[in-house]
Amino acid sequence: MGLFLLLLLFLPISFAQAQDRVTLNGTLRSAVTGEVLIGASVSVAGTTTGVETNTNGVYALPLNPGTYQIQFSYIGFQTLTREVVLTTNTRLNVELLENSNQLGEVVVESERNTFQERLTTPQMSMETLSSREAKLLPALFGEVDIIKTLQLKPGIQSGGEGSSGLFVRGGSSDQNLVLLDDALVYNPSHLFGFFSVFNPDAVRGVELYKGGFPAQFGGRLSSVLDVKLREGNRKENDVSGGIGLIASRLTVEGPIQKDKSSFLVSGRRTYVDVFTRMINKAKESDPDWSPIPDYYFYDFNAKATFELGPNDRLFLSGYYGRDFFKFNDEDFDFNFNWGNRVGSARWAHQFSPRFFVNTTFSASNYQYQIKNQLDIYSFSLTSHITDLTLKSDFEYISSEHHHLRFGGSAIDHRFTVGRLEANSQDGTVNVGAGNNYRGQEYGVYASDDWALSPVFTLSYGLRLSGFLNNGKNFLGLEPRAAASYRFTETLTLKANYTRMFQYVHLISNTGASLPTDIWYPSSPGVKPQRSDQFTVGLTKLYKDKYLFSTEAYYKKMNRQLDLRDGAQIFGTEELEQEFVFGTGDSYGQEFYVEKKEGKTTGWIGYTLSWSNRTFPDLNNGKTFPTRFDRRHDLSVVAIQEVHKRLSATATFVYGTGNAYSLPVQRFVFQDVNGEDYTVIPVYPERNSFRLAAYHRLDLGLVWRLRPKRGSSDLTFSVYNAYNRRNPYFVYFETIKDEENNQITGFVAKQVSLFPVIPSVTYNFKF
Known part of the structure; x- marks a missing residue:
C-alpha cells in the first residue's frame, strides 16, 4: 500500500x-x-x-x-x-x-565530464570501473582481476592475503549482492578466492554501490556489485585474448547480422595442473615424494544481442565456470569441485521517447561437491542453491527535473544443504543426511530523482520486500533517501539513508580451508537480517582535474547470524540449533583524491573504520571486532605515460592486520595415569589479537606493439616488489624434549603465501 x-x-x-x-x-x-x-x-x-x-x-x-x-x-x-x-x-x-x-x-x-556528474547527482558511495582501467594495473601472475582493482577504492577491503572477497564498510562477504547481466552470482571467486569469476575481456564495466542503494536493488545489506558484459562487435569479426604464466584466454565476437545483431564468446583456463602432473609423474618413483595437489579452473561467457526493431532489443547472456581440486595417492583419493552456472534473457522496450522497460528472466546455480574414496568406504558431500528470477524495471523521464523508476521482482530459491552420502565397499553401511529447502523472495519499488533547483537535488524511494518459507511470510519496508546541495560549481554536500533486508544467509565453517559454505533461507527460527546506513560527504573539484571526496558513514546491523562455538554444519538434520544471533555496527571515514588529466594519473584512497559484532552466546556476550575490522586502509595508484606506446604503473597498499584469536595458555588433561595426555588451548576474548600489518608494492609496464593488423601489447608486472612476507595465518609449533618426549612449549609460526612474483602477459586483438 x-x-x-x-x-x-x-x-x-x-x-x-x-x-x-x-x-x-x-x-x-x-x-x-x-x-x-x-x-x-x-x-x-x-x-x-x-x-x-x-x-x-x-x-x-x-x-x-x-x-x-x-x-x-x-x-x-x-x-x-x-x-x-x-x-x-x-x-x-x-x-x-x-x-x-x-x-x-x-x-x-x-x-572531466564524469567529475561534473559526480558533483551534480545525489548518488554517492558508488565506484565505477571499466576493464580498460583494470588492465592498466599490475596483477598477481599477470591475471587482471576486476574485484582486486575495486579493493583499491576506499571502504572496500579484502579478506586478507590472496583473497578476492569483498568486505564493504564492515559487512561480511555474503552481504554483497553480485549481479552478472542482472543474474545472481553466489560465489564470485576462483582459486579459493584468489581470483574472481569475471573475465576482463568479456566485461564492459562494473558499478559498486557501498551505500545509498537505488530502490531497484535489494536482498543484501552491504553492497551491490553490478557487472555488465560486452555485447560484441556489430560491425566486424574480432578475435582477442592473452597468454600468461598460469592462464590463457580467448574471445571471439562479431555481427550475426551486420548493424542489427551481435555475439560474443569468451573463455579462459588455467594450466598449472599440467605442470604439477608432470612433476608428480617424474617423482612417482621417489618413496619420500608427497604428490602436489592438482588444481585448475575454467570459465566461459557468451552473449547475443538482437535489435528486433527501433523500440525493441533482446539480450541473451550465459556464464559457466568450474574449479577442480584433486589429491590422489595410494591411501587417499580426494576430489573437490565447485562453480556457477548463470543465464539471463532481457527484453528492452521503449514505449515512447521518455518511457522504457527492461524485463529479465534469469537462472542461477551454485554448487560444490566433495568426494573421498578410501579402501574401506567412500563419501560425498554436496550443497547447492538454485534461483529462478523474473523482474521488470520501468523508467519514465517527465522532464529534466524528474526521473521516475518503478518495478518489481520475484525469486524462487531452492536449497540443498549438506547432502551427505557415505558407503562401505561391502555394502553393509549406507548413510545419508541433509536437507532441502525452498523459499520465495519478492519485491516492488518506486523512486524519483527530483531536481528541485539547479543546486539542490533529491532522490527518494521506497521498496517493499518479502520472503515466504514454510508458511512464514516476512515483510520488510525499505525507505531510501538521498540529497545533494551544490554550494558552488566545484563543491557539493551529499547525504543519504538506506534500509536493507537480507533473506538468505551464508553459513561458513570458518575452520575449513576449502569453500564449504552453505546458503540458508530465512525461516520461523532464522529471521531476516536488517541494516540501516547513514552517510554524509563532501565532493570537491579542483582545477577541473583533481576530484576530492570524503564520506562518513554509520551502519547498524540487526539479526546477524553466526555459528556457536564447536558447531557442526554437516550431517546434521537440525542445523538451526547450531546458529547464534546478534547485532553488529560499523562506522568510519573515507577519503579519496583522483587525478585524470596529464601524463601522470591515478588516485589515493584512505579509510579509517571500525567493525564490531555482539552475540549473547559468544565471547561471554562482550562486543568483539570482526575478522575484517581494519583500522587503517590505504591505497595509492599511479599511472605514468612514459611514451605513446609505453606506460608504467605502480600500486601500494597498506592495511592494519586482521583481528585474530590466539590461545594465551594451555593446560594438560590426562584421563588415566600413564595414558597419553591432551593439551587444551585457552583462548581470551574473541579476535583480541592482530596479525602483522599488511603492505605491498606492485609495479607494471604496458608496452604497446605495432602488429600489421589489430593491436597487441606486452604487460610486465611485479607483484610484491620488495618481497614483503605478509601473514596468511598463524599456527603454533610444538616443542618437545627429545630425551623424554615431553612437551616443553609452543612457538607461533606465520604462514605467508606470495613472495615477489614477476610475470609477463601477451595480449592481442585482430
Missing part, C-alpha cells in the same frame, strides 16, 4: 512537468564496434541540463522547443557536439569515436 501511495505522489508531479515539452532521444554507440555506451553523458553545452544513457544506451532529454548545442561524451571516447533544432520529439542516434591514445590528453574532456 505504501508503494502505491508513493506512486500517486510521483506521477502527478511527473506528468505535470511533461506539458509543452519536446524530447530529444536516441542511442549512443561506439563508432568502431557498434556497442551501446552505458552511462554516457548527453547535455546542453554551457548548462547543467543533461542526462545519462541507461542500460540500453538510450537517452531522453526533455526540453522546450528551440535550438541547442548538444554535447555527447563518454570515457575513452572523443566528445561530440551537434546543433539540434527541436520543434517536435526528435530521435538522434549518435556514434562516438574512440580515442586513439587511451592514456593521453585527448581522453581528458570526457573524463
